[in-house]
Amino acid sequence: MPIPDRFDGKVAIVTGGASGIGAGTVRRFIDEGASVLIADLNGDQASALADELGERAAALRTDVSKEEDIAAAVSEATDLFGGLDIMFNNAGFGGALGPLVEASVDDFDLTFDVLVKSVFLGIKHATPAIAERGGGSIINTASICAKRPGWGPHLYSAAKSAVLALTETASLELAESNIRCNAVCPGLIATPLYVGNPKATEEQLAAVRESDASLQPLGRVGEPGDIAAAVAFLASDDAAWVTGQHFSIDGGMNVGPKFEDWPEPFRTTHPIRHHRPPDR
């Protein structure tokens, strides 16, 4: 549940804030008192959300893979709202699909530009503004595919792993400016990205909630609000001693499947099956 007034007077940028996880986090920050700049490639959708949320929300069409766009987003947030406290580097897409032997260098560059260069640029340009306020929080969206690479496409998984490494090294450098830097690793979240259609319908989202519920030990697909709650925690003073961490929010998916659910012959040949305590 939102904590009213938790972010009173605070300013956040949410990249990819027009849809899915980003939009859920924008709503959470607004509900908790922050002012938010929605920085998204889809300028129309970002503006529509900002209009809906009122005067503490604003939108700027931003391509997170372009340095001038990220720099402009930071300037816009500080000009409009007086400073910057929270940067959520979240925008993304599925990246290039298919076998590595068929992937082009352009596929590779686009995937890493949108998923990794964006996080580098977000950290680079947000840091001086956040430092000017005496510190704050940067949160980067990785994925459970960073920890279990076989669950995602090659380049997506590699890019998200790079986001985890960058989060760790950044946390060391930014600590002296009192800026914490953490990553969230969402599991399967019912968003347009997950259904593979930027204009996903409610029916499509409902279909994946139904078909993929059992993939998580907690028995349901995740929702944008599940990630927003974790991002809000990491952005808040409750996480004042947390930096350089990778926070999995995935209904337990990354620790599964449980032993009994592995298919044969794994279970019958696994050495644990043959282990017995000594006779007494």
Ligand SMILES: NC(=O)c1ccc[n+]([C@@H]2O[C@H](COP(=O)([O-])OP(=O)(O)OC[C@H]3O[C@@H](n4cnc5c(N)ncnc54)[C@H](O)[C@@H]3O)[C@@H](O)[C@H]2O)c1
């Ligand atoms: N949905 C999942 O299951 C899932 C799981 C793990 C990680 N993630 C990650 O979560 C993040 C958000 O994804 P989502 O599921 O909310 O997807 P989404 O498609 O609902 O939202 C992504 C947003 O990013 C924007 N975007 C895409 N490219 C951009 C660019 N170059 N510049 C600026 N904005 C851009 C899109 O316009 C869109 O509004 C992504 O980084 C994604 O990789 C999602």
